[in-house]
Amino acid sequence: MLSELATELRQTLGLLHKRDIQPVARHLGAWVPDNTTQKPIWLGDDCAAIPDGEGYLLLAAEGMWSVLVETEPWFAGWCGVLVNVSDIYAMGGKPIAVVDALWSQSTDQAEQLWQGMQAASKAFNVPIVGGHTHCHSPYKALSVAILGRAQQLITSFNAQPGDTLLLVTDLKGQPHPKYPFWDAATMAEPQTLQAHLNLLPALAESGLCDAGKDISMGGLVGTLLMLLETSGCGAELDLEAIPCPSDLDFKQWLVSFPSYGFLLSVRPDCVEPIQQLFAPHDLVCTAIGQITPGHTLTLKSSAESTSFWDLSQESLTGFSPSHADRKHNPSNL
DSSP, X not given: OHHHHHHHHXXXXXXXXXGGGHHHHHHHOSXXXXXXXXXXXXXXXXXXXXXXXXXXXXXXXXXXXXXHHHHOHHHHHHHHHHHHHHHHHXXXXXXXXXXXXXXXXXXXXXXXXXXXXXXXXXXXXXXXXXXXXEOSOSSOEEEEEEEEEESSOOBTTXXXXXXXXXXXXXXXXXXXXXXXXXXXXXXSOHHHHHHHHTHHHHHHHHTSOOEEEEOOTTHHHHHHHHHHHHHTOEEEEEGGGOOOOTTSOHHHHHXXXXXXXXXXXXXXXXXXXXXXXXXXXXXXXXXEEEEESSSEEEEEETTEEEEEEETTTSOSXXXXXXXXXXXXXXXXX
């Protein structure tokens, strides 16, 4: 039953971890002023978009899941670069460079983390330019930060009621044997990876899309909730419209982090040209729902529907700028 699926999805670890962001939102607020222009730098997006001349510097960081660092160090290193690169492209930008902070008990224990980071650096053509290394730590940990640049933004603040919700992803891959990760990247050609990612800044600069988000460890449903929270909207998600890899359970797909996955909130007249942009690359770009007024995410399947989350009653990350705060469209700063 749909209600049972909704209950299970609400208890997934990736979604619950997003609530850990709430204290940060309480401390920082919805935005901070840019030191040069005093215009707002909005918080809660995939990257901080810092006005920089005619465009934006994009700044982001990720702390890797400790279980992954302990059990799959090469993959943790790879993902440390991948997730940051994906955040930059999700906002219509291109990465410039990454830095890392690494803790381990010895240099030997750090070796696989380094090998994973270097492999991803080459695959995505993004240099590692420095950071911090501590090899006399009582534990292993990894954090990676990235700098990028965008001319035009795709942001999670711009979804509007009436928009069509598009899922963009690559179904050619394989599930990780232990963790909710759909891997369409580690075995792919670097030229293919880079070409697929470069479609996002091309999309932003075309003016066809200004709202969207990278699908994160919260999975498709959790990422949609974050998009709705920052945009101040609701949505109806049609579960039957969501394509799923043939060898993966549908519920697992809903909570997985895809190595290439984006949710786009698109004006209806832009849907077809956007689909034409992705079609030659054998990527999925399909409508899976609609942005609605209000603050509720509704799940729909056949004639059945259920209210999954009411953001007016229960926040997720806490980054929910009021309408008054958002009167200056962040993409027009």
